[in-house]
Amino acid sequence: MGFDETCFDDKLQEECGIFGIAAELGQADPAIYAYQALYALQHRGQDSCGIAVDLDRDILVYKEKGLVPDVFDRETLNGFHGARSAIGHVRQNIDAAATVMSNIQPLVIHHASGALALCYNGKLVNAAHLRAEAEYRGGIFQGTNDAEVISYVIVREHLRTNTLADAVLNAMQYLIGAFSVIVMDRTSVIAARDPNGFRPLCIGRVGESIVFASESCAIDALGGEFLRDVAPGEVVVAHPGSTEIESYHCGIRARSALCMFELIYFARQDSVVDGAAVSRVREKAGRCLARRSRCDGDVVMGVPDSGIVGAMGYSRESGIPYDLGLMKNRYIQRTLIESRTWEREKSVRIKLNAISASVKGKRVILVDDSIVRGTTSARIVSQIREAGATEVHVKSTAPAFRYSCYFGTSLPAPHLLAAYERTEEQVAELIGADSVQFLRLEDLAEIASDLSIRYCDACFSGDYALPVPKQQPDQLSFSVV
Numbered sequence: 001m002g003f004d005e006t007c008f009d010d011k012l013q014e015e016c017g018i019f020g021i022a023a024e025l026g027q028a029d030p031a032i033y034a035y036q037a038l039y040a041l042q043h044r045g046q047d048s049c050g051i052a053v054d055l056d057r058d059i060l061v062y063k064e065k066g067l068v069p070d071v072f073d074r075e076t077l078n079g080f081h082g083a084r085s086a087i088g089h090v091r092q093n094i095d096a097a098a099t100v101m102s103n104i105q106p107l108v109i110h111h112a113s114g115a116l117a118l119c120y121n122g123k124l125v126n127a128a129h130l131r132a133e134a135e136y137r138g139g140i141f142q143g144t145n146d147a148e149v150i151s152y153v154i155v156r157e158h159l160r161t162n163t164l165a166d167a168v169l170n171a172m173q174y175l176i177g178a179f180s181v182i183v184m185d186r187t188s189v190i191a192a193r194d195p196n197g198f199r200p201l202c203i204g205r206v207g208e209s210i211v212f213a214s215e216s217c218a219i220d221a222l223g224g225e226f227l228r229d230v231a232p233g234e235v236v237v238a239h240p241g242s243t244e245i246e247s248y249h250c251g252i253r254a255r256s257a258l259c260m261f262e263l264i265y266f267a268r269q270d271s272v273v274d275g276a277a278v279s280r281v282r283e284k285a286g287r288c289l290a291r292r293s294r295c296d297g298d299v300v301m302g303v304p305d306s307g308i309v310g311a312m313g314y315s316r317e318s319g320i321p322y323d324l325g326l327m328k329n330r331y332i333q334r335t336l337i338e339s340r341t342w343e344r345e346k347s348v349r350i351k352l353n354a355i356s357a358s359v360k361g362k363r364v365i366l367v368d369d370s371i372v373r374g375t376t377s378a379r380i381v382s383q384i385r386e387a388g389a390t391e392v393h394v395k396s397t398a399p400a401f402r403y404s405c406y407f408g409t410s411l412p413a414p415h416l417l418a419a420y421e422r423t424e425e426q427v428a429e430l431i432g433a434d435s436v437q438f439l440r441l442e443d444l445a446e447i448a449s450d451l452s453i454r455y456c457d458a459c460f461s462g463d464y465a466l467p468v469p470k471q472q473p474d475q476l477s478f479s480v481v
Contacts, residue, residue, distance in 0.1 A: 017044030024208030031080035102143035122178030197232030286313025301325030360388030374418030
């Protein structure tokens with residue numbers, strides 16, 4: 001089977017990153033903190049971003065397509081001066097046609113009990129059912145995303161309860177799938193994580209302000225103190241002007257299942273996710289590959305950025321020297337690359353360029369975070385050969401993808417995956433490498449040994465933490481958010 005040439009880049013994309021702050025008294029610019037945190041979370045989404053604030057007895061929002069520094073200027077942020085709290089969102093959308101204003105987060109909802117803003121990371125398995133049920137009862141939706149469905153359920157429950165925290169707790173009884181959510185009203189900022197804990201969410205303190213973020217690197221960027229992760233099934237409430245937090249649990253018993261690909265690829269190298277240092281996980285993956293390798297090499301290279309630490313681990317374990325063999329163009333904006341044929345053909349060369357001096361005449365061990373469709377891997381292998389490498393052996397710090405993801409990772413249909421019904425030798429032939437080695441499923445337990453909760457490896461093993469429908473993921477919901 002040949003490559004799918006309609007996709008210029010087959011690397012996986014994370015759909016979003018979220019942040020929230022309940023500011024200390026006298027802290028007049030929580031929007032500035034949100035801006036800085038979103039900048040640190042930019043790797044989780046480059047298509048759009050937004051910030052909502054509690055200001056002047058109302059909730060205001062500014063959001064737009066584009067990168068954080070392009071969307072927000074000083075004038076816009078100055079307009080949020082004096083806010084008591086803020087939440088923010090960066091989004092990566094695999095369907096460019098769905099990136100419309102009504103889908104960009106945070107969402108702001110005005111309802112009978114007041115107003116709230118919400119941002120979310122994940123994907124609901126039952127979003128289509130919840131939306132259809134709401135529409136049957138007269139609900140009106142402006143966009144096509146799961147966040148709007150979650151907002152509707154929370155607002156519905158808010159009309160039956162006294163507080164927003166109670167409404168979020170009640171809403172969790174109806175939401176099935178992956179969701180890390182931050183909700184803000186005029187009295188509180190609330191963080192909630194689904195009972196399985198598919199997507200990360202953590203708590204920190206910056207001065208006397210309480211903050212929530214998808215990753216600890218956002219807290220570090222603010223000069224804050226990481227406190228702990230939000231536990232699966234937990235709802236955490238913070239109030240502006242208070243350093244105390246309230247913690248509740250939804251009461252749903254479930255198998256914890258942090259997405260393993262958060263550690264392998266999505267999260268930033270300097271983050272700590274549920275007790276596991278991301279850089280350490282990737283370094284251990286490289287070491288595991290080296291111990292089980294059946295080929296020799298002269299130099300080890302990593303594919304920037306998430307393959308580099310794995311390559312260093314491989315080098316340390318094998319004794320084969322590490323060298324910088326691929327240069328990444330850090331000024332390219334993914335949203336500017338369209339799908340015209342010539343751009344597809346040049347996209348990898350524009351983003352990555354092989355360094356001939358590092359590879360010429362050498363047997364190259366190339367470490368990458370994963371092989372998805374194989375199109376990008378094939379083009380990188382071809383570049384390294386053109387630069388003079390005599391052999392190219394590809395090592396993946398992820399096991400072979402063989403199954404669909406229903407919880408927010410943008411995997412193509414199984415039959416489009418490079419490793420679907422193929423051996424390592426067949427994948428090597430597909431991408432033009434001398435050999436291919438995937439991390440073994442049983443090695444995941446070793447590299448994730450520092451995790452405080454269990455992990456989900458369903459895209460590799462088919463072992464889902466939740467019952468999933470038989471349809472493909474794009475049939476289950478109106479969009480991935």
